[in-house]
Amino acid sequence: MEILIPILSAAIRSGTPILYATLGEILTEKAGVLNLGLEGLMLLGAFSGFSATMMTGNPWFGLASAVLVGMGVSAIHAFLCVSMGANQVVSGLAITMFGTGLSALLGKAYVGETIRGIGILPVPLLGKVPVLGPVFFNHDPLVYVSYCLVGLLCWFISSTRWGLTLRAVGENPRAVDSAGLNVTRLRYAYTMVGGGLTALGGAYLSVVYTQMWVEMMTAGRGWIAVALVIFGIWNPLRAAFGSYLFGGVGALQLRIQAAGTTVPAPLLLMLPYILTIVVLVVISVRKGKGILLGAPAALGQPFHREERD
Amino acid sequence: MIRPFRVERRIDAPAWLNWAIPVGAVAIALAAGAILLFFLGVSPLAAYTAMFKGALGDAWGISETIVKAIPLTLAGLAVGLAFTMVVWNIGAEGQIVMGALATVAVVRYAFVDSSAAMFAMMFLAASIAGGLWAGFAGFLRARWSVNETITTLMMNYIAILLADYFIYGPWRDPSSLGFPMTAPFPDAARLPALWGTRVHVGIFLAIAIAVLFRVLYRWTRWGFELRVIGNNPKAARYAGINDTMNILLAMFVSGAVAGIAGMTEIAGLQGRIQPGFSGGYGFTAIIVAWLARLNPLGTIFVSFLLGALLVGGDTLQVVMGLPLASVQVLQGLILFCVLGGEFFRNYRIVLSGRGE
Numbered sequence: 001m002e003i004l005i006p007i008l009s010a011a012i013r014s015g016t017p018i019l020y021a022t023l024g025e026i027l028t029e030k031a032g033v034l035n036l037g038l039e040g041l042m043l044l045g046a047f048s049g050f051s052a053t054m055m056t057g058n059p060w061f062g063l064a065s066a067v068l069v070g071m072g073v074s075a076i077h078a079f080l081c082v083s084m085g086a087n088q089v090v091s092g093l094a095i096t097m098f099g100t101g102l103s104a105l106l107g108k109a110y111v112g113e114t115i116r117g118i119g120i121l122p123v124p125l126l127g128k129v130p131v132l133g134p135v136f137f138n139h140d141p142l143v144y145v146s147y148c149l150v151g152l153l154c155w156f157i158s159s160t161r162w163g164l165t166l167r168a169v170g171e172n173p174r175a176v177d178s179a180g181l182n183v184t185r186l187r188y189a190y191t192m193v194g195g196g197l198t199a200l201g202g203a204y205l206s207v208v209y210t211q212m213w214v215e216m217m218t219a220g221r222g223w224i225a226v227a228l229v230i231f232g233i234w235n236p237l238r239a240a241f242g243s244y245l246f247g248g249v250g251a252l253q254l255r256i257q258a259a260g261t262t263v264p265a266p267l268l269l270m271l272p273y274i275l276t277i278v279v280l281v282v283i284s285v286r287k288g289k290g291i292l293l294g295a296p297a298a299l300g301q302p303f304h305r306e307e308r309d
Numbered sequence: 310m311i312r313p314f315r316v317e318r319r320i321d322a323p324a325w326l327n328w329a330i331p332v333g334a335v336a337i338a339l340a341a342g343a344i345l346l347f348f349l350g351v352s353p354l355a356a357y358t359a360m361f362k363g364a365l366g367d368a369w370g371i372s373e374t375i376v377k378a379i380p381l382t383l384a385g386l387a388v389g390l391a392f393t394m395v396v397w398n399i400g401a402e403g404q405i406v407m408g409a410l411a412t413v414a415v416v417r418y419a420f421v422d423s424s425a426a427m428f429a430m431m432f433l434a435a436s437i438a439g440g441l442w443a444g445f446a447g448f449l450r451a452r453w454s455v456n457e458t459i460t461t462l463m464m465n466y467i468a469i470l471l472a473d474y475f476i477y478g479p480w481r482d483p484s485s486l487g488f489p490m491t492a493p494f495p496d497a498a499r500l501p502a503l504w505g506t507r508v509h510v511g512i513f514l515a516i517a518i519a520v521l522f523r524v525l526y527r528w529t530r531w532g533f534e535l536r537v538i539g540n541n542p543k544a545a546r547y548a549g550i551n552d553t554m555n556i557l558l559a560m561f562v563s564g565a566v567a568g569i570a571g572m573t574e575i576a577g578l579q580g581r582i583q584p585g586f587s588g589g590y591g592f593t594a595i596i597v598a599w600l601a602r603l604n605p606l607g608t609i610f611v612s613f614l615l616g617a618l619l620v621g622g623d624t625l626q627v628v629m630g631l632p633l634a635s636v637q638v639l640q641g642l643i644l645f646c647v648l649g650g651e652f653f654r655n656y657r658i659v660l661s662g663r664g665e
Contacts, residue, residue, distance in 0.1 A: 036458065040641075076645065085655070086648035089397055089458065090599055094648065097592065098641025104634035105349075215634075220466050227459045266474040273463040273470075277449075280460060284453040 007251055008135045012143060013209065015247025017042070017218075019146050020201030021225035022232065022239040023153055028074075028194030029229060030157065031187050032170035032298040035077055036092025039222030040099020041070050041195050042202030047103040049203025050213040051110055059118045059207050063142075066203030067196040073099065074195020078188045085302035096222070104215045117211040118142065140208050146240075153236040166190060170296030173303040183303050198222070220273065227276045231283055234295065242279070249275055314660050322654045330654060331600050334646035335614070341646075342639045351629055363624025364617035372506035376578060378609070378616035379508075380405065382515040383570035384594030385601065385608040386522050391443075391563045393526070393603050394539040396556055400446060400461025401567040402591025403468035404439040408568025409575045409582055410472055411438035413480065413491055416498045427498045431572050439568020440561040442468065447560025451553040457560075465591070476584055490583035500577035511573030515609070518566060522605035535559060567591065589637075593619070596644050615640075
């Protein structure tokens, strides 16, 4: 148990950026929009969070600007997919290319710089509980925010009127339209909120977790988040579990490397990517062919108000 | 409320749009890029002039553009084949890497001093390696509906790390003074270069496969089936088209062609592999395929254009000190504009008071 606690604690921390992105994508997909641009959004978030923190000296300002950048760039995705009815897969890839390129281009000047990010803030009382305390309640504030967000989203999606509307927009946009609600506006809103959360996940990496900026620093976490949405069958709680699982694999791999092993580093680095495929296969085999349990029925399909289906 | 215009669905798209949309998209993307360059403190005019001169200004620039167009054409054809049936193979990068690894393996472990034999073996090994790499994702998709976008993408990371393992580990050239790279290929394993430039015979391979794909799509039963699956999977099933088998086969062929791109790049140009040798062609290929509207012959032309963009980007890096990422930004912008432009294929804007 003594050995496990630091690993579990590290799993929470390194899973948190993935969790933010996964939660963002759950919201976006629940509204019927598929955003494969998470990798690019995370990178833009990581860069803008870092640079804004460096310029203002205030990490909270950095995080806020990352959210704004994420919302702005995902608005491009919303414009193309919702207003113009463009192919959502390709648009997401374009977001990833654009985000990867722009973050590297603008971020070149920031490589090697350091910032004072956000530090650890143990929760009073809860932090003292044996085992659970050090694992769950001895982190930075953003980890606690993500706990609250998981609970909030579970409640919001399943038990509120707005959540019902959100689900309906992803399942049957025509019905939402008939009820007098604006499908376009709702899809824009959830795509942008999702993009903001994703960028926040990226900013967590640069402002809180590593406190530095490196090109391509997300290393596929955005894509892992896309896979985790499916793994979590669009459920925030299961998504959290998946994120921490991946965080744990990342943390474990670092520890194995640090402990000095004969296994070459590239082979160890493959682990999270292999795990992603394995997880996807397991979930798909269990669901059976052709049935995507929990997937919003209208996911990926543009809605044209004036046309019949 | 009276609007100055309204949006109307087109019954059918006029042919000139096939040209106007990509050209307009690239123009708008370059304009957007110019604004970005301006804010970076670089004169857009100077930057674009440098790019144009570097890529198309002289014979050497054009030959370098062709050098980049070869892998782009092959990889563009590869992903285009999968996209035709709405299977999202975005793993061309990994398949290129696997093709290259197989090529190096053949040279290391099965070298014979005959150019023809080496070519045949490298061609086969690279296409099988790339084909299996993509075919695995195709199998998972066909058998259990495993999302192929994610599996092919994850397999990119795995392939690149696998290449790193060999480059830093068992295949590192002992005489490379510690640089991570494999030993240079012997002459018999090199594809000949043409016209005193770096253009290699891979160009004929790329054109031949493009023509082959054209024939496949246009005149064969299999090509027809692929299109039906892409356009209307339900109709395909009713018509008795076996989509499982077709997805598997298409992914294998798609990966094989990407693998061949890796082979020509290594045997024709680089002569060895080192970290980052795949150069992102697999991702640029997605833009190529989309800009060419999955048309095989159009793919050659678009590859030349995007090849020019890449060479121009190299020039920009040398002349103006802009990082290569600026090209990636431009690529993203082009893709945005093409996607937006598609709208005008399906809709037209009618000014009020006309055509009422």
